[in-house]
Amino acid sequence: MTIQQPSAWPQAADSELPPAPAVRRYRARLDTVGNVSRELAKLYREARSGKIDISDASKLSNMLAIIGRIIGDSELEARISELEGNIAK
DSSP: OOOOOOSOOOOOOGGGSOOOOOOOOOOOOOSSHHHHHHHHHHHHHHHHTTSSOHHHHHHHHHHHHHHHHHHHHHHHHHHHHHHHHHHHO
């Protein structure tokens, strides 16, 4: 069974659309627990100063906390693997 698409979707003329604004994306280095901690501190300061809405800061801080736990767990896993390798020798 195939779904038939309408033959003419409403489309705006190119001249009617404003140009898309250039989006500059922020990319924090989140490769160590220390970097995640610094980003959390920055987020806290921005929320306290009113630059970021508190509810958005809360959501972002939860994501950063999860990333921090994942990094910590993977570092611990690497250390355990190294210790197990040393014991096997």
